[in-house]
Amino acid sequence: MTEYQRIMADLSKGLAPYTKGLFEVDENTELVGDLDLDSLQIMELLLFVEDSFDISIPVSILPDVKTVGDLAKQVEKIIGHA
């Protein structure tokens, strides 16, 4: 399993409360468009991701994150710099 795949697996776990088991999350799933997350839910998701990977995600990356794959790439980048 690559680092990216491991991150995607963890993100799927973090998103489970929002999909309610109705569909599978993949890297093209949009956080707002498909999962209908509001800003508060995105904040909660980020807190989950930060604790899972023991990282801090800068606020500035948020405009670049549209899909789960975008978020996974950002996490991969931050882990790479740690």
Place this chain on the structure above:
Amino acid sequence: MGLFTKFESLTEGRAELCALGIDPFAVQIEKIISPTEGIIHGKHTILAGTNNYLGLTFNPECIASARLALEHEGTGTTGSRMANGSYSGHRKLEQEMAAFYGKRDAIVFSTGYQANLGMIAAIAGPADVVLIDADCHASIYDGCRLGGAETIRFRHNNAEDLAKRLRRLGPRAADALIVVEGIYSMLGDRAPLKEIVAAKREFGGYLMVDEAHSFGVLGERGCGLVEELGIMDDVDFIVGTFSKSLGCAGGFCVSNLPELDLIRYASRPYIFTASPAPATIASARQALRILESGKDLRQRLRDNAKQLHSGLAALGYTLGGPPSPVVAVVLEGKVEALQFWDSLLKLGVYVNLMLPPATPNGVSLIRCSVSAAHTSEQIDAVCAAFAKLRAKA
């Protein structure tokens, strides 16, 4: 995508309000009678949403000082301090603010918003890290954006979460800027500053505290939460505004760090803004003198805050925080909050309506701000209006 496509959600939001026949953002105080009373929609109204904490907007000494400055120094400065020069009052106010806080120096900005914007953007550039409480004011977020620093949020009022994030930074923590507020504007809750200072001591960094809602309100001398907790020497920058407790306009930063003076040369919101008008500076200086000897004002404010807080709690309302000059009532949803706010206004009580996304945790709030100038009868009248609406619910 057109230029104004991004406004579609705003258009929809406003249409929702119009459908209900209520627009809380278009309220006009047709006549201001006193710090706590005005005429709105032709009706005599108690003002309980003005942040006029010490009630100094009509103080005769402040008005006399402002009038004198107006007559002798004119209506405006017509330029920025860097390009067009400072007036003597600007520098005197800075010296007086520094002396009041017992700090080496102070900088005065044209507004409180610009104080945060100007300080943070100048201190923290693209290579730096800023850690901010998630519930920080928009001016703090905007300062981070303007400076281009790596900005990390920590959980609201959670010093443990801050410590965790400082640890993750490793050696970079030593030069990180931590920004918190004394009293948070939405819920009126206080920062756990002693714990935040402990995290800073363990991992390093610089601490900035925005005392916008606590300057003039907390502490023996009114310096704010930093004074009340006895941690003045642990805080590197204290930021605040003159628009609330001092009843005029402007912002400031005080610090012991000698680099503070260099901020003037690096801060775009300081350099490229018209300086505060002479009358504003004169009334701020006078209000500061009153604040320094204003123990009785602070006591009255505390008494009023307690009276309103306990009155609303006794009615069964869910309140956002402990007694403070900001008393926030948490309501179920946007529409309920909107109608509640409108009903209060019709009952002659003006408060603030706060809706998501501007609120923490997506809650809808009816936010009251208490003044030392409120009479006990006015606070009773505010509680009575809330009681009427409780009975209706």
